[in-house]
Amino acid sequence: MSNIRVRFAPSPTGNLHIGSARTALFNWLFARRMKGVFILRIEDTDELRSTDESTRAIFSALRWLGLDWDEGPVPEGGELGAYGPYFQGKRAGMGVYRKYSDQLMAQGMAYRCYCTPAELDEQRKRAQLEKRPPKYEGTCRHLTEAQCRDLEAQGRKPVIRFRMPDEGVTAWNDLIRGEVKFENKLLYDFIMVKASGYPTYNFACVIDDHLMEMSHIIRGDDHISNTPLQLLVYKALGWTPPEIAHLSMIHGPDGTKLSKRHGATDVQAYEAEGYLPAVIRNYLALLGWSTPDSQQLFTGPDLIEKFDIAGCQKNPAMFDPVKFKWMNGEYIRKLTPDELLDMAAPFLKKAGVGQNADRETLKKIVALEQEKYKLLGEIPSLVDFFFKDEAEFDPRAVEKVFKKPEAKKVLADMRERYLKLADFNDVSLEKEARDYAASASLKAGQVFHPLRVAVSGRTEGPTLFKMIEYLGRDAVSKRLERAAALCG
């Protein structure tokens, strides 16, 4: 058992975003690879935006992705692990953060600030105009006790700010980027505790990461500038910070941080389109990480076995929907017919396709076009013609195939032959068609193409004679008869 402890700490303010999912994945991979512990902590200190609904959405998305956590809240109720609670809201209620903000106040490393949000906003705007950094100016930095009492008498509620050192440098050795350093004088006195008494992210995060004994913090690159602030809190409290690694961001096609603007960006949306969880894991892992031989597909446990922080990329990666989709097709092709049917079932059900068919029949039909599927969501529309009373004819197919002079006769003759055929299976069906073509001095294609359109309504589809076999003699006969009427 190693002492590796890492966490995924989302704020429940929406569905699980693909970028967050990647952060979760990298932490999970690292934990599994190192035989460590993967912790889920809910950072619900934003009282306005956090919702239970989002929390549930995050739980289910993580579960669906297969990213199981060893410690943290359990969706069914209760918690796993000895470091709870794992909701920051609950921890705040227990006074967990209060203890440390009091300590920092007593040490003189934190102070009360009575500036209102409106005043701060004003200051920021002014600074922007004057081309100065829009950071807190330290208005309340040196308030006396008496001044504090006065302001409070006026009804002002204070926040607690961390007192940044005026000089010195804060640096760390980032596992992915190497040494990163910030001059302390450029940092600002950030708010640790809001007027409501709730802690802010930069404060709560440090307290919890320490109390939960995190060994590594693996998070997005957008947190780099928060890191010196947090490191200074560790220092003020006399704590040793964990190892830190900053992952590069995922960008959309326009080169900016992937967001809603770029279309589907939450895990649930990809689930609905029919992406496999294993594909999301595989593709996301490749966005910013690679093996020395640049392996693409990790279908077994090798994703965990080969994962290594050292293989993480520093530069941001663009999310490529085309490659993502290719990979999904690649995984679908490797499924057994039973697995494929199980995964397709919810999509078939939703589309109302094949719901009266027995499992074996449905399985055969779904597997017929397995090598063609890229998304589970496209399966219903590709197999629906098997289950309809009659084929829906694509006008282009009718134009292209049924207008051929021989089409009408071919369909009528083949209907006769198939009605009399002893064994209605793909081998005999094909032999019969080929024999007919030879006897009528036609090329195989001149027989096959009209047949295909007649039974399916389309020019493209599964292998012809399997398709006819699965459709069954009665359905085929009816479809050939109706199609013949459309010819000419």
Next chain:
RNA sequence: GCCCUCAUCGUCUAGAGGCCUAGGACGCUGCCCUUUCAAGGCAGAGAUCAGGGGUUCGAAUCCCCUUGAGGGCGCCA
């Protein structure tokens, strides 16, 4: 404006001074297979390693500058 980060085919990347006439994958093109569409097989186009200076016998790899891109500067996380 200030701070931070990053920089190899269109995209994801391999590459840690000579194995690089820069490798793989997606996508693209052509051919083969074939009853269609796919899948598969084969072949190919595609990167003067952002630009400029150094260091070195030798640089995609080390150093500096420039440029470009991204992130941050919230009582959001």
